[in-house]
Amino acid sequence: MIFGICGSPRQQATDYVTKEALKMLEDKGFETAYFSVRGKKIAGCMHCDYCLREKECIQKDDMYEVYSLIKDCEGLIMSSPCYNGGISAQLKAVMDRTRAMGAADIDFLRNKAGMAIAVGGDRAGGQEPAIQQIINYYVLTGAIPISGGSWGANLGATFWSKDTIEGVKEDEEGFRSLRKTVNKFAEFLENVEIE
Ligand SMILES: Cc1cc2nc3c(=O)[nH]c(=O)nc-3n(C[C@H](O)[C@H](O)[C@H](O)COP(=O)(O)O)c2cc1C
Structure with a gap:
C-alpha cells in the first residue's frame, strides 16, 4: 500500500495534486491510502520522552491514524504547501x-520508498527547500528517497499554484514533474522486494 500524507490545512492545491499522484499509482495497480492534516488534531512533539519508555505517544490525537497507515505502507508520499520557503508546520x-514509531522500532521506515511533492504560490517560492526537508526526513529514518530524475523532476514533484487550485491545475510543468516522479517511484517499488 502507498500512503500519501498531505500537509496542507486546506482542501486546495496540495490536496488536489497529492490525490492525482495516488490516482496515477492506482492506475499502475497499487493500493493507496490518503491522509490530510486538514481539520485534524496533531499536536507538536513535546519531547517528554514518554515514547522512549512506553513505545507509544502520550498525546492521543489524530496522529494514531497516521501511525497505523505508516506501519502498513510500502511507500510513502509526503506533500506540502510551501510556507516561508519550507514545509508546513502541520507536516513537520x-x-x-513519528519519534514514537522510532522508539518502538528504529527501522519503522527503513528501505521503504519515499517521494515528495511541494506546492508554492510563487514559481520559485521554496519548493526545492521544502522537498529537501522531506528528503532529509527519509534519509534520517532510513527510507529511500525517490526523485523523478534529471530534466524536470530533479528532487521530486514541484508545483506553482499561483495560490489557487485553478492555478495548480494549469501547471503543466508541475504535472510533468509529478508523472516523472510517480513513474520512478512505481518502477522502484516494482523492482525491489522490501523485507
Ligand atoms: C503561512 C504561509 C506561508 C507561505 N509561504 C509561501 C512561500 O514561502 N513560498 C510560496 O511560494 N508560497 C507561500 N505561500 C503560499 C502557498 O504555498 C500556496 O498558496 C499554496 O498553493 C498553498 O497550498 P494549498 O492550496 O494546498 O493550501 C504561503 C502561504 C501561507 C499561508
Whole structure:
C-alpha cells in the first residue's frame, strides 16, 4: 500500500495534486491510502520522552491514524504547501511525532520508498527547500528517497499554484514533474522486494 500524507490545512492545491499522484499509482495497480492534516488534531512533539519508555505517544490525537497507515505502507508520499520557503508546520508535526514509531522500532521506515511533492504560490517560492526537508526526513529514518530524475523532476514533484487550485491545475510543468516522479517511484517499488 502507498500512503500519501498531505500537509496542507486546506482542501486546495496540495490536496488536489497529492490525490492525482495516488490516482496515477492506482492506475499502475497499487493500493493507496490518503491522509490530510486538514481539520485534524496533531499536536507538536513535546519531547517528554514518554515514547522512549512506553513505545507509544502520550498525546492521543489524530496522529494514531497516521501511525497505523505508516506501519502498513510500502511507500510513502509526503506533500506540502510551501510556507516561508519550507514545509508546513502541520507536516513537520507529523514528522516529529513519528519519534514514537522510532522508539518502538528504529527501522519503522527503513528501505521503504519515499517521494515528495511541494506546492508554492510563487514559481520559485521554496519548493526545492521544502522537498529537501522531506528528503532529509527519509534519509534520517532510513527510507529511500525517490526523485523523478534529471530534466524536470530533479528532487521530486514541484508545483506553482499561483495560490489557487485553478492555478495548480494549469501547471503543466508541475504535472510533468509529478508523472516523472510517480513513474520512478512505481518502477522502484516494482523492482525491489522490501523485507
Ligand atoms: C503561512 C504561509 C506561508 C507561505 N509561504 C509561501 C512561500 O514561502 N513560498 C510560496 O511560494 N508560497 C507561500 N505561500 C503560499 C502557498 O504555498 C500556496 O498558496 C499554496 O498553493 C498553498 O497550498 P494549498 O492550496 O494546498 O493550501 C504561503 C502561504 C501561507 C499561508
